[in-house]
Amino acid sequence: MIRYVGKRMLAIVPIVFIATLVTFALIHISPVDPAEAYLTAAHIYPTPELLEQKRREFGLDRPLIEQYVDTLGRIARLDFGSSYLTNRPVWDEVKARLPATAELAVSSILFSVLVSVPLGVLAAVYRRGWVDLLTRAIAYFGASIPQFWLGYLLMFFFAVKLDLLPVEGRGDWRNLVLPTITLSFVLIALYTRMLRTAMSEQLDETYVRYARTRGLRERSVVLKHALKVAIMPLITSMGMNMGRLLTGTIIVEQVFSWPGFGRYFVEAIFNRDIPVIQCYVFLAACLFIVCNLIVDLIQMYMDPRILTEGRANT
């Protein structure tokens, strides 16, 4: 088990390597010179002398290979340098924003699971009942409503008109409600339908029929037997979404003035703030790998066949 986890963690190395190579290439293919972008962002007029000086300061005047090797070396030591724009260590800036992003990501995933699991199960059990119709409506809207618009709608209705919740910012739990619902909506739409489909399939399986004939109560047939299998694809999907949410949710952060990671990173792209971009890419790669690993571990725990089949093949 530990060996398995260790092996999976090692996968971070090649993935980070490829990710940094691609980002490095993209930054240098782009027609915008980072030194120039810095000066523009800083509202300093980019004279040739100043550009030269900044390029030297940022180490952009060195050969590309040397710059790249240097980048890799620093990432290996987990030293991300200082942001061009603020001159503060990138890691400090990222650290300051991570809690906000994590808070929103965790609450969104939790909320969407807690809403979509009961809804999905009920929709499958009472096919064509009102819950089923409701989930269909949610799925329809979830797929078609742009997130920013939903955000504004909720804000306008619950914060401005009804005056129940704050419009924006981060503070206590009330600030968390609207961004969480906005982010969860599309997830709920997805998860509910996913679970309904999987659940319906399972309920038609022979083992379910067998369980029923054994005289088990319907509740335990549905929740203990069928749900345990049907929830697997949902867990995979959750893992992917968790990675996505943890790397920042630009639109929702923007709409609700949430001081998270997404906004910071988008700005870094516009300013060609290379140290920040590199740190972000590294972090994103790690987060995705860890989230996937956790998903796999959960699945292994829930369905031990995965592990044994894997062994049989090797």
Next chain:
Amino acid sequence: MFNIHRRSAVLIGAFLLLVALTACSGKEESKATAESSAQDQASAKTITISWPRDIGTMNPHTYNPSQLFAQSMLYEPLVSYGKNGKLEPALAESWDISEDGKSYTFHLRPNVKFSDGSDFNAEIVKKNFDAVLKHRDTHDWLGVVGVIDQTEAVDEHTFRLTLTEPYYPVLQDLSVVRPFRFLGEAGFPDNGDTAEGVKQAVGTGPWLLAEYKQDEYAVFKRNPNYWGNAPAIDQVTVKIIPDAETRVAAFEKGELDLIYGEGVISLDAFQELQANDEYTSKLSDPVGTRSLLLNSSNPKLADIRVRTALHQGFNKRAMVEGITSGLEEPADTILSKNYPYTDVDLKPVEYNVEQSQALLDEAGWLLPAGKTVREKDGQKLEFELIYEKTDPIQKAMAETIQAEWSQLGVQVNLTGLELTVQIKRLKANDFDLYFWYNYGAPYDPHSFVNVVSSPGFGVSETLSAIPMKQELDKSIHEVLSSTDENKRRELYRSILETLQEQSAIVPISYIKKTAVYQKKITKFEFPANRDENPFAGLETQTP
């Protein structure tokens, strides 16, 4: 059957508990501040405003990400820029300029203290100047930086600047928000180099930064040691709200008292708030001009007849009013009249399509039968117009101009670019038509004429093929070094006249700052300096 409803109710209950727990943990502090500021609100005169970006490191000597309005709350200049460009004493009570214009002696205001109680004197003024001048390259854009020879603390309250050559806008340059404002001793890092950061934000201004949370909010309180008239309000809370629509929602809900700035809310939202009697809205005097550069180094645009035809060939008034709904004012001259030396009567170029067509015919650009674009020597009369793709006003204007000029038989191809790429092409002189902005108060008119004569900013290049370019450059050099007020006035008049006649810089509209505020604010005035904050003169109802 089983009762799953009860079960989901339990689950939802558990979730709510969890959310409550995660939300409470570690946030007791911010909750407490929110409550305390709510309490303050009840007993003191406070206002809450929003700003799109974090206020940044409160370092008076560096640029972005520090926000100008916030820097100007803490730090003050020697000389301040008043209405219509009148220079007023600030930290310097008075000043003497030597006959040859090369030596400026400032008599500092006595009994001025920094917010930490330390003294403001000539020594700290010199220390600040020297810290800035250590990085001349960074600050080179400001004319005075290039001509300072020596800084000298003559006695406790006298500071002298010696220049290498006379340069009249020294005082204007010293009134800008950065870099020549003053940090207290306690703010300097050990090696004295403020470019690396400051230890504490200690200034002489009317405000001090009491509380700050990056990307979330900043709270400014009155500086108890302030030398001047204390502001009428006790506290300004700045909430960081990056989204324009969210800002409006927060304002409508009453979470904000004031929305202030340039382009901080959409035109639609401004109109809607303006129409609502519950709020007051105000527009400032022009703070800058939106112009269109017609690059004369392009052979087709080198002909003044073509430039004039284009200038006359679109309905500026209708376009500006239609697109900006009165938020901007149609501009007849490149610089509005509220800067020093710019109150000059210049002949406006009026909209006249027939005359435009006649001028193009005269210049040899004829419309071949059956075609829609004029031609000359087998070449089409075709230009590229660059605009910033995230700017809705530029895009709408570019499309209008394209449509109107196509009626003249001129083809315009639109290219939307990212700001950095756009500036790069401007500098490289790689453009035909380009939206350009002057700097505004307190930088103009001297910064404007400087870019007209100095290559590398795109404006001198735009004018490079006008016949009197050399004389123009000479007049500009003269005006900047002239020590005679009347001569300067005369020179400015002739420079502005030439530029108006040549139509290489086509003025489109004057940009204004907007302010929308709740009735609780009883007095609001825009600062004369575009970059300053309006809070010191702001008054509210007594709570």
